[in-house]
Amino acid sequence: MTEKLSASLEDYIEAIASLAGSSGETRAADIADAMGVSRPSVTVALRGLASRKLVFYKPYSTVSLTENGRNLAAAVSRKHRILSRFFNEILGADEQLADEAACRVEHAIGEEITDRLVEFLAFIDNCPMAVEGGFEFNSTKRQNFRNEGAKNGKN
Amino acid sequence: MTEKLSASLEDYIEAIASLAGSSGETRAADIADAMGVSRPSVTVALRGLASRKLVFYKPYSTVSLTENGRNLAAAVSRKHRILSRFFNEILGADEQLADEAACRVEHAIGEEITDRLVEFLAFIDNCPMAVEGGFEFNSTKRQNFRNEGAKNGKN
DNA sequence: TGGTAATATTAGCCTTATCTAACTTTTGTC
DNA sequence: GACAAAAGTTAGATAAGGCTAATATTACCA
Numbered sequence: 001m002t003e004k005l006s007a008s009l010e011d012y013i014e015a016i017a018s019l020a021g022s023s024g025e026t027r028a029a030d031i032a033d034a035m036g037v038s039r040p041s042v043t044v045a046l047r048g049l050a051s052r053k054l055v056f057y058k059p060y061s062t063v064s065l066t067e068n069g070r071n072l073a074a075a076v077s078r079k080h081r082i083l084s085r086f087f088n089e090i091l092g093a094d095e096q097l098a099d100e101a102a103c104r105v106e107h108a109i110g111e112e113i114t115d116r117l118v119e120f121l122a123f124i125d126n127c128p129m130a131v132e133g134g135f136e137f138n139s140t141k142r143q144n145f146r147n148e149g150a151k152n153g154k155n
Numbered sequence: 156m157t158e159k160l161s162a163s164l165e166d167y168i169e170a171i172a173s174l175a176g177s178s179g180e181t182r183a184a185d186i187a188d189a190m191g192v193s194r195p196s197v198t199v200a201l202r203g204l205a206s207r208k209l210v211f212y213k214p215y216s217t218v219s220l221t222e223n224g225r226n227l228a229a230a231v232s233r234k235h236r237i238l239s240r241f242f243n244e245i246l247g248a249d250e251q252l253a254d255e256a257a258c259r260v261e262h263a264i265g266e267e268i269t270d271r272l273v274e275f276l277a278f279i280d281n282c283p284m285a286v287e288g289g290f291e292f293n294s295t296k297r298q299n300f301r302n303e304g305a306k307n308g309k310n
Numbered sequence: 311t312g313g314t315a316a317t318a319t320t321a322g323c324c325t326t327a328t329c330t331a332a333c334t335t336t337t338g339t340c
Numbered sequence: 341g342a343c344a345a346a347a348g349t350t351a352g353a354t355a356a357g358g359c360t361a362a363t364a365t366t367a368c369c370a
Contacts, residue, residue, distance in 0.1 A: 006326070006327085008326075008327065008328095009326095027347075027348090028347075028348060028349095029346080029347060029348080037327090037328075037329090038328075038329060038330080039347075039348065039349085040328085040329075040330085040348085040349070040350080040351095041327070041328055041329075042348090043348065043349055043350085044326090044327075044328085045327085048326090059335090059348070059349070060334085060335055060336065060347075060348055060349080061336095061348095087268060087271075090275065091268060091271035091272060091275055092271055093267060093268055093271060097265075097267060097268070101263065101264050101265070101268050104262075104263035104264070105260050105263045105264065107263075108256065108259035108260045108262075108263050109256050109259070109260060110252075110256070112248060112252060113242060113246060113248055113252070113256050116242075116246035116247060116248060117246060120245065120246060161356075161357085163356080163357060163358095164356095182317075182318090183317075183318060183319095184316080184317060184318080192357095192358075192359095193358075193359060193360080194317075194318065194319085195318085195319070195320080195321095195358085195359075195360085196357070196358055196359075197318090198318065198319055198320085199356090199357075199358085200357085203356090214318070214319070214365090215317075215318055215319080215364090215365055215366065216318095216366095
């Protein structure tokens with residue numbers, strides 16, 4: 001159905017959703033600034049997104065997402081959040097590294113893997129055993145097993 | 156230091172390492188067949204890899220990896236194995252899906268995330284609590300991730 | 311040793327994604 | 341309401357990565 005979008009266009013969609021806020025609208029210059037690309041690149045991307053019916057786009061005007069665009073943006077953002085949490089909270093990567101990795105990986109995993117990762121995170125959050133075993137995934141604490149493991153000096 | 160390689164060239168390096176076997180050599184046609192790509196595409200890729208000193212390449216001859224090439228191939232393959240294990244054994248994705256996702260994600264994570272994932276898998280393998288916690292991620296087979304995880308050897 | 315099959319490369323084209331420079335449209339201010 | 345600044349687009353490049361068709365090289369074998 002939804003012809004898989006390139007990583008680049010997914011990034012544009014994600015940025016537009018993030019910038020659109022409550023008004024639902026944003027402009028090319030803001031997208032360019034937010035993404036660190038040139039304005040002509042944004043024009044090209046918007047045409048690509050418009051041709052796929054993911055944004056409402058008229059030259060020299062503001063941009064907003066279609067319903068499909070919003071859905072797609074939500075899906076990508078969800079992957080991003082989940083991955084970032086996994087890298088940071090479970091693996092213990094610092095927030096910046098976790099976020100950078102999430103930015104790239106979000107384009108590489110599908111819904112099934114994402115759903116399973118969600119289940120996994122939920123499990124960890126509710127698993128007292130994991131805490132006793134050395135995990136500290138308490139929603140407040142955000143530590144990870146590495147800290148515990150290091151003490152036990154496993155080479 | 157090691158100027159980050161494109162996902163495409165990493166795939167070529169990985170395929171070459173896999174095909175080279177004990178002789179250490181392989182040919183463009185085999186690479187093309189293995190990767191499902193045309194032979195001219197292989198020629199172009201080999202030039203790119205040769206210019207980065209990752210393969211020994213002379214027109215109309217066999218190809219082999221340099222030491223840097225082998226190291227890079229090993230690093231990529233390691234990511235692939237670890238990710239595939241994680242997706243399959245911990246998240247419960249079937250082997251094919253796990254492998255496909257690993258193929259894409261392997262180009263998107265760095266060494267630090269990979270190292271942390273290795274530690275995490277090791278932790279899970281040695282965590283009896285997790286078993287008792289009844290962690291079940293494979294909705295169809297209802298496999299316990301511990302049982303799956305235990306039977307596999309090294310990362 | 312010559313000829314053909316297999317292998318590899320070149321040539322030329324396409325797509326995606328990016329850029330800068332130049333031009334056009336819109337907006338905001340006096 | 342005119343005009344300059346801001347915003348957006350067009351034009352023209354570059355680079356990576358892929359393809360097919362045509363050409364070149366190598367290898368095998370009778």
